[in-house]
Amino acid sequence: MADPLFTVRGLKVSLPDMTRKPLLGSAPMLDILHGLDLAIERNCITGIVGESGSGKSTFGRALVRLLEPSAGSIAFDGREIAHLPETELKPLRRDLQMIFQDPMSSLNPRRTIGAIIAAPMRHHGLSDRIGERVAAALTRVGLPEDFASRYRHQLSGGQRQRVGIARALALEPKFVLADEIVSGLDVSTQAQILTLLDQLASEMGLTIAFISHDLSVIRRLCRNTIVMRAGRIVEAGPTEALFAAPREDYTRELIAAIPLPEIDDDWLTR
Numbered sequence: 001m002a003d004p005l006f007t008v009r010g011l012k013v014s015l016p017d018m019t020r021k022p023l024l025g026s027a028p029m030l031d032i033l034h035g036l037d038l039a040i041e042r043n044c045i046t047g048i049v050g051e052s053g054s055g056k057s058t059f060g061r062a063l064v065r066l067l068e069p070s071a072g073s074i075a076f077d078g079r080e081i082a083h084l085p086e087t088e089l090k091p092l093r094r095d096l097q098m099i100f101q102d103p104m105s106s107l108n109p110r111r112t113i114g115a116i117i118a119a120p121m122r123h124h125g126l127s128d129r130i131g132e133r134v135a136a137a138l139t140r141v142g143l144p145e146d147f148a149s150r151y152r153h154q155l156s157g158g159q160r161q162r163v164g165i166a167r168a169l170a171l172e173p174k175f176v177l178a179d180e181i182v183s184g185l186d187v188s189t190q191a192q193i194l195t196l197l198d199q200l201a202s203e204m205g206l207t208i209a210f211i212s213h214d215l216s217v218i219r220r221l222c223r224n225t226i227v228m229r230a231g232r233i234v235e236a237g238p239t240e241a242l243f244a245a246p247r248e249d250y251t252r253e254l255i256a257a258i259p260l261p262e263i264d265d266d267w268l269t270r
């Protein structure tokens with residue numbers, strides 16, 4: 001792959017094992033990722049799929065440096081970031097954004113939607129024309145501008161996830177991690193949110209890592225796919241080729257387990 005946005009080599013992550021935390025002292029370390037090598041292509045959506053506990057979220061969190069790897073390298077846009085201290089990461093945070101699974105818990109109930117979307121702008125020193133920027137961010141995700149004065153509890157699940165997307169995109173980041181962002185929504189709202197993400201990705205030339213356990217969604221949305229199992233990469237490559245001719249038994253099993261398409265399955269036309 002020519003000029004990827006991320007190049008990851010030998011990525012290992014170990015975390016304190018919370019299931020074995022002693023009453024006194026620190027928890028023993030548990031190896032979660034066992035040395036990942038891969039690249040993430042620019043200006044497209046890459047799917048990360050695998051069963052629960054395979055390490056998808058840990059990998060995503062290491063990419064956006066919410067976690068520090070225990071070993072290995074992460075080159076982001078040509079710069080090594082795996083072990084950068086927080087002071088040097090701060091300006092990079094603008095380029096590394098995240099959309100969370102549960103907008104109900106990630107949106108502050110006491111702040112207006114406008115204040116929530118404005119927060120990352122203020123944090124990164126963009127304090128001029130905030131009202132205009134918030135209105136543009138809302139319009140971009142298909143919400144009326146006057147939603148800026150509403151609160152979280154006045155929105156539906158789908159509208160809340162649109163706010164989560166607006167907040168992540170407000171700073172026009174180079175990379176967005178989307179971790180199971182539709183799993184709490186009903187099927188038709190899921191379809192709307194995925195269509196929106198697909199449109200925004202192509203309009204804004206975004207690079208997105210889309211974590212999901214749902215292979216049928218990955219197949220329709222993502223140009224490339226990474227399959228994970230037990231903290232390792234099983235296989236990775238262009239989605240079409242991976243589905244047409246999976247190299248590994250595990251990928252074949254995942255594909256075989258995809259439920260038959262629903263009648264209104266044409267939400268994404270490409």
Ligand SMILES: Nc1ncnc2c1ncn2[C@@H]1O[C@H](COP(=O)(O)OP(=O)(O)OP(=O)(O)O)[C@@H](O)[C@H]1O
Pocket residue numbers: 015016017018019030032050051052053054055056057058059213
């Ligand atoms: N602090 C911790 N202590 C103990 N185990 C942990 C800790 N953090 C993560 N794990 C374990 O590491 C493994 C990978 O977790 P991770 O959340 O990355 O997987 P995932 O593929 O995203 O799973 P899911 O689809 O269920 O969200 C899991 O087995 C999880 O239980």
